Amino acid sequence: MTIATIAGQNVHVNEEGFLTEFGEWNESIAAELAKDVGIDELTSDHLAVLRFLREDYQSNGETPTLRRVSTVGGFDTKRLFQLFPKKPAKKMSYVAGVPKPVGCV
Amino acid sequence: MKHLLVLGGGSAGTMVVAKLRPRLDPDEWRITVVDQDDEHHYQPGYLFIPFGTYRREDAVKRRSRFIPDGVELVFGKPAKVEPEANRVRLEDGQVLAYDQLIIATGTSPRPEETEGTLGSEWRKSVHEFYTLEGALALKGAIDRFEGGRFVVHITEMPIKCPVAPLELAFLADAHFRERGIRDLVELVYVTPLDGAFTKPVAAAHLGHLLAERGIAVETDFMIERIDAEAKAIVSYDEREIPFDLLVTVPLNKGADFLAGSGLVDHLNYVQVDKHTGQSRHYPNVFALGDAADLPTSKAGATAHYSIDVFTENFQQHARGLPMTHAYDGHANCFVESGNGKGLLLDFNYDTQPLPGRYPLPGVGPFALLEESELNHAGKLMFKWAYWHVLLRGRELPLPADMSMAGKVLEATS
Numbered sequence: 001m002t003i004a005t006i007a008g009q010n011v012h013v014n015e016e017g018f019l020t021e022f023g024e025w026n027e028s029i030a031a032e033l034a035k036d037v038g039i040d041e042l043t044s045d046h047l048a049v050l051r052f053l054r055e056d057y058q059s060n061g062e063t064p065t066l067r068r069v070s071t072v073g074g075f076d077t078k079r080l081f082q083l084f085p086k087k088p089a090k091k092m093s094y095v096a097g098v099p100k101p102v103g104c105v
Numbered sequence: 106m107k108h109l110l111v112l113g114g115g116s117a118g119t120m121v122v123a124k125l126r127p128r129l130d131p132d133e134w135r136i137t138v139v140d141q142d143d144e145h146h147y148q149p150g151y152l153f154i155p156f157g158t159y160r161r162e163d164a165v166k167r168r169s170r171f172i173p174d175g176v177e178l179v180f181g182k183p184a185k186v187e188p189e190a191n192r193v194r195l196e197d198g199q200v201l202a203y204d205q206l207i208i209a210t211g212t213s214p215r216p217e218e219t220e221g222t223l224g225s226e227w228r229k230s231v232h233e234f235y236t237l238e239g240a241l242a243l244k245g246a247i248d249r250f251e252g253g254r255f256v257v258h259i260t261e262m263p264i265k266c267p268v269a270p271l272e273l274a275f276l277a278d279a280h281f282r283e284r285g286i287r288d289l290v291e292l293v294y295v296t297p298l299d300g301a302f303t304k305p306v307a308a309a310h311l312g313h314l315l316a317e318r319g320i321a322v323e324t325d326f327m328i329e330r331i332d333a334e335a336k337a338i339v340s341y342d343e344r345e346i347p348f349d350l351l352v353t354v355p356l357n358k359g360a361d362f363l364a365g366s367g368l369v370d371h372l373n374y375v376q377v378d379k380h381t382g383q384s385r386h387y388p389n390v391f392a393l394g395d396a397a398d399l400p401t402s403k404a405g406a407t408a409h410y411s412i413d414v415f416t417e418n419f420q421q422h423a424r425g426l427p428m429t430h431a432y433d434g435h436a437n438c439f440v441e442s443g444n445g446k447g448l449l450l451d452f453n454y455d456t457q458p459l460p461g462r463y464p465l466p467g468v469g470p471f472a473l474l475e476e477s478e479l480n481h482a483g484k485l486m487f488k489w490a491y492w493h494v495l496l497r498g499r500e501l502p503l504p505a506d507m508s509m510a511g512k513v514l515e516a517t518s
Contacts, residue, residue: 015305060370061379062400066297066327067261067356072371077327081342087325090299102303103267103296104402104436105311105450105458 007032018094022058025097037091039084046083046095049075053096063098065089107134107423110193110201112183113209114140114168116148116496117394117408121207122176123498124416129423137177137201139193143168146237147491149405152269152441154240155247156280163488164237171496183210186366188387205389205423208368208375210360212265212395212403214239218356219260221331231331231351234273235265246350247280252289253349255281258338259296260328263372264357265395265403268450270294271301272441273352278318279443287319295323295338295346304457307450310474314442357403359396374398379454380431382415391415399434401454406436409495413505435507437463439484447480449473453507459514464503466511473512 001020004013007028012020017036019025027042030050034042042050052073056064066089070077084091093100109125111118122136129136150164172178181195192202214235216222222231232246233239257274264270274294281287294301294315301315301322302308315322329341337347359373368375368384375392376385379399384390392398393415394408401407411432418428434454439447449471450458462469470479494501 060376060398060400065261065263068371077329077341081327086342087299088327089297089325100303101262101298103262103298104404104438104452105268105302105304105307105440 016100018100019097022054022097025054030095030097033095033097037084037087037094039091039095042095043083045079049073049080049083049092050096053092053098057096057098063093063101065101106132107204108202109134109136109205109207110203111136111138111207111209112186112193113211113394113396114138114172114178115145115209115211115394116405116491117211117396117412118207118209119145119168119171119496120409120412120498121209121393121415123171123173123496124412125419126173126175127498128416128420131175134423135177136175137179138172139179139181139183139195139201140168141180141182143180145171145496147488148235149266149491150488151234151237151240152272152276154237155234155243155273156276157244161237161241164240166492171492173498183360183362185362186368188366188368188384188390191389203389205419206391208363208390208392208396209394210363210396212263212357212359212374214355215358216353216355218358219328219331219353221333222353222355224331224333226331226333226336226351230336230349231333231353233353233355234269235354235357243352247277250281250290250350252286254291254293254347256293256295256338256346256348256351258326258328258346258351258353259298260354260356261297263403264354266438267402267404268438268440270352270354274320275314275318275443276441278320292318292320293323293346293348294320295326297325297327299324306460307458307474310460311448314476318443363396368392370398379434380414381418381428382411382432383428391419401434402436402438404436404438405491405495406438407434409501410435410505433506435505439480439487441481441484442476445481446476446478447482447484448476449480449483451507451512456507456509456512459512461512463511464508466508 011024080088145168147164150159153159184196185194228242232243281290327341337345363369363373377397382391395403414432417430437451452458460474463471
């Protein structure tokens with residue numbers, strides 16, 4: 001576990017750069033994280049997805065899968081691929097400051 | 106007389122009644138198990154059926170043989186749980202009232218959830234191996250396979266036994282080598298995750314296994330449909346992966362009768378406290394095994410270790426006392442890697458699979474996160490232990506809580 005400085009703030013990150021402390025996230029950090037994954041500007045559409053991820057993670061203790069983001073959050077899957085190109089599941093969770101979806105190994 | 110009702114007589118349902126019956130006073134507690142038929146399937150055995158290692162009779166025995174004396178077995182299909190009224194309605198009209206309810210109805214593959222799966226190629230060039238019929242049909246297809254693109258595909262997490270698709274790819278590689286046609290087969294492993302291995306230590310230790318075997322990996326693949334005519338799987342971002350033989354793992358969902366009960370999430374998994382299995386909505390409802398929404402692998406090992414903890418807790422709960430034991434998410438599993446070898450993983454909610462020795466620190470005999478013949482032998486021995494030890498509620502000499510002793514911690518950053 002290391003400390004990184006993002007948007008002028010010290011935050012805890014893991015070996016892949018994901019935030020490990022839920023409470024350390026804010027929108028200015030998200031804007032910097034988004035740039036890391038090739039998203040120059042976070043629009044209100046991006047932010048709506050990020051907010052759903054964070055709320056769902058908080059109530060269930062687990063990052064929602066793409067399918068859940070679409071069926072429960074009501075976001076169209078193709079739209080998610082436009083907003084977070086090529087790797088939406090990983091990019092959304094990275095920018096939202098929640099763990100990436102994983103298997104058991 | 107109080108009534109404990111258990112829905113599902115599979116691994117979790119059978120193990121829990123075997124544990125609880127001798128521990129609950131028979132004058133005070135009546136126990137009933139409901140299941141739809143008299144076939145208990147050893148589901149880990151499905152993996153070996155397509156390669157002829159196991160046959161149907163290795164994977165199926167009579168369910169009633171494993172339900173202990175003093176527990177009533179009712180054959181029927183639940184139609185509806187009514188937790189406000191403490192009762193379950195069966196499809197045949199029976200109504201079963203309960204004081205405490207355990208839901209252990211598992212999870213099942215839903216090929217109908219992905220467009221095109223049940224089309225003209227179903228069970229011809231489009232297969233699955235998470236049912237006995239599916240595994241048997243796949244055996245025929247593999248026997249007839251003379252070369253081409255063999256694609257192993259996972260629709261979406263969570264799935265039952267999350268390493269099984271990887272094992273199938275390893276076993277297929279070994280099988281085609283043995284038949285001398287490996288050079289005619291292109292093996293592709295397709296996952297919705299960002300890699301075949303997603304945990305850093307496991308990825309570092311095991312990443313080479315796929316490259317060594319010449320298995321190509323396609324990541325972040327979110328399937329939209331199967332194009333049976335073109336024989337390709339198509340993703341939402343319009344990637345197409347052609348196949349000659351597809352082994353897909355369809356979306357997994359909990360039992361349909363749970364939908365609308367107020368107990369479950371969008372995939373019909375019962376929302377529970379991850380340390381006790383108690384419903385987050387009704388204190389006299391529990392879920393064990395794959396039916397629960399625990400944030401860990403859906404696997405027999407998870408059920409087994411969590412039931413050890415649950416048994417202690419339920420004896421307190423039955424007397425109106427607070428439950429003082431907490432399940433830590435411990436699970437372990439043998440992973441077949443082909444050619445008579447296997448791997449062993451041991452982990453919990455907070456600790457990813459690490460290298461080392463298990464169960465005795467420094468000694469083993471099993472090696473964690475590395476290939477060995479003994480790990481393969483362990484997997485085959487497990488079938489015996491399942492039928493004779495686990496389902497009978499007897500103890501394996503392994504503690505329920507995960508131990509860090511014997512594990513090697515290494516820096517991952």
